[in-house]
Amino acid sequence: MAVMGTRMLRKEDPKLLTGEAKYVDDIHAAGELWMGMVRSTHANARIDSVDVSAALEQPGVVAAYTGADLAEGYWIAPLPCAWPVTPDMLNPPHFPVAVENARYVGDIVAVVLADSRYGANDAIEHVVVMYEDLPAVTTVEVAASGDALAHPDLGTNKAYSWALDPDPDAVQAALDDSVHRVSARFVQQRLIPSAMEPRGVLAIPSPHGGDITLYSSTQVPHILKVMVAATTGIPEHSIRVIAPSVGGGFGAKLNVNADEILAVALANKLKRPIRWTESRSEAAMSTTQGRGQVQYIEIGADADGKLTAIKAHIQADLGAYMQLITPGTPLLGSFLYTGVYACPAFGFVCDGYFTNLTPTDAYRGAGRPEASYAIERGMDLLAAEVGVNPEEIRRRNYAVGGEAFENWESPSGLVFDSGNYRPNLDKALELADIAELRAEQTRRREAGDSVQLGIGMCTYVEICGLAPSRALGDLGYAAGGWEHATVRMLPTGMIEVVSGSTPHGQGHETSWAMIVADKMGIDPAHVTVLHSDTALSPLGLDTYGSRSLAVGGVAIAMATDKLIEKAKAIVAHQLEASPDDIVLDEGNLMVAGSPDTATPIQSVGFAAFSAHDLPEGMEPNLQEQVSFDPPNFAFPFGTHVAVVEVDTNTGGVDLIDYIAVDDCGNQVNPLIVEGQVHGGIVQGVAQALWECAEYDDHGTPLNPSLMDYLVPSPTEVPSMTVDSTVTPSTTNPLGVKGVGEAGTIGSAAAAINAVVDALSPYGISDIEMPASPQRLWRLINAAQEGAST
């Protein structure tokens, strides 16, 4: 029974949909205390004094701490940054509670412990903090100017400069010699990740055993465990981290946060359980944000519009501190500024700057949506410059002429595993009925219709399946990129899979069961998946960078293969046959050509368990492990087409249709693929049209709530057409890539290209994100005034 490639319903959904699943906030421990965080209301300030005495008198309050109170004896190192991208990168010490200076609105300046959540929140209002304001750096461009310093003691705002720019003179010469040249400045506004489940933490000490269990709403329990040990000094083998059901993360739970370290340190000290769950408004300040870049891109082309050179220069807004992978996040896009195109000369430089805003870090796509946006907006500008339509400029520049390829060395030097770009584009344009759309657009333009139609496309490629450990090491990342799997058959023939991948909504329990069931020829219901608890699954590198399937899923497949080999050896022994003659057919092991010897593979579990009659020297039990370290990244790609109506009287944008043809290689479960694509598209379109973390000139957040921060709902997006092409990866034996971030990587550019297309008759060639109605109205006004003068 083929299981791979079927639209199996997700095994985890009943418990998630009925409320049976337990999130951190659902888990309680006797004697627990709630943390209440006093957060700086100033973006950059000296802390003159913190007085917690009145808070200590509030009902239910057990303790209150200033940063100075915690400076000794609670931790041995600042919060970790695992990605020093250059040897001389500046990384000011970042402790869970600020001591002398607060560096952003939301920086913790004191902590109150109380016996209830309400008590803690009431008490923090009684902590008196005296600040002495310093000039705040509230944009990356101010940071680059050096007019104010986010960390005055550093003497500069620039944390690092990182280049993928082997021959800058050649790039400049190629640009200078180009017939066509376009340049652009794009702003990647800050985004608030807004997972459905806010972050939360519960640290439970065992006062007599010495161990500590940390429940956290995290994507990375394994990384967190190592980092808790390194930060608090608690021995690593005394720490157990559990990520129970986790309601989304989008990269913002790929971190080691002040609250996690605080909970562990205080629980360890007080010998009482310590808990905290962030509120939405708190999350908008205390959880890392995404994007935050100003991008400059220059593109050169010859007379036919064929690319001659691309040069990209990025200013990255790191925020106030380096979180876990803050500095490396923009660099994940560095290899993609040439997109799916052949280009003989390429240079990329990223300057990272501190600002007095919430730290940035990974957010769905992490560097790649920004890169995809820059090149795909740039290709539309080039198309206009050359005088061809957007699909034509893409066709002329596709890698390998748009033909199928394996292992193509891209302009950045990375080798793309596989691609077949032209058929993917053709399929999307056909599904969109581009000719009909353009005819309708022409009709409206000629009629002077107040509602104009815009069609935008994005032909993205992304880099995922993070990753070969060696490559990550070359990039300065502290950890590797392997993943671990254990597959065991229990005495009754049921299967337990232990995975180091940590799901937070992706459907791992379903996909992993399908991979094993398909290989063994058994019912997926007979496979259970254990994960997200460092005691059950001690080895793992967790879930981010669209890596779970292409690394963790492959490890499971490989461990399953090993287990099948051992089962074959046992059955061969029982049948007095050679293991080489044993075949597996629909769940039965048998001597090839002798169906009468058929032995259900699930019966071998008991034989291995009882161990009464195993081959000489064979260990009992059926359990196999694999740590898989892929030889390369995976490079999914696709074509997205967005169709918008723009009301030129109000500036309102209506996304009326969306067509996505993604290629993530072989698909384990198309239903899950489509779900990932749907969500990813909405998240990318959200950046294009709605979302932006806004700050005033003092660095105060202006929209830290879901009333004002415009996460779109189903009423804002159309039913989408989601389809695919299949170009198997050459990176792994399953031929799979990753799809968790692809939707986001392709959609912001498609949406903005569509809005610009709608307004191109006004001479409008760029629109900053989000394309809000007011912004469009002002652009249209300015264009009309320009036209009339």
Place this chain on the structure above:
Amino acid sequence: MIPAAFDYAVAESAEQAVSLLGEHGDEAKLMAGGHSLIPMMKFRLATPTMVVDVGRIDDLRYINVGSEVVSIGALTRHAELEHSTALAESCPLLAHVASKVGDPQVRHKGTLGGTLAHADPASDLPAAVLALGGTIVATGPGGVREIAAVDFFTGYFESVLADDEMITEVRVPVSTGGWSFQKFNRRAQDWAIVGVAVAESGKGVSLINMGSIPLRAGAVEAAVAGGASPAEAAALAAEGTSAPSDLNAAADYREHLARVLTERALSAAS
């Protein structure tokens, strides 16, 4: 997002609610659907020490259609207005506007009396009642009084309602003439950036979020009465307004939207 401590009492009748309000003075707040009050309490923008829950007074949930007047109990949910065929026939503007408030959860909890008492200039239903020339019936310790909607709102989240008064009924005229409601926002669930309600082909025109209170667009109404075209009348839509500026819209953009939406509404209602 954690409210300050408060006491809570359930009122079984309007009289009991009024008596509780009298007892606790301006420290008390009435809660009907709670969809405005509770968020404000969670942000600690409102910190009443006593919350009087009037949401269970089912006697005040009714829609009575008379020959000239529709009387609606103050605790009638938006969803009940939205789905009432009697209201759709007698006052389609009000039924339609109710269907555009927030999202389904808000419409199933929110009440007509609650949204009027809250006096948010960005809310939809106050503008509809205003355009229709409705009347608000309030019950206080001294009995019942009627207040014309146009006299009801006095400032941002403020009305003529006394601390110990409660809205018990809303009356709107039967109104089947040309009507339209135009609401402009960025997400369906949000408050209007600007909204316009037109009743009786432009006899009543009101504006949402164009000042500190829901506004009658007097200049537009006068122009319509004088025979102006929708475009001519709509050009006056921003007159007498004091539009706020926020992240979604500066005042000049709101004024522009008011003109655009008023023209659309008048055209649709004529």
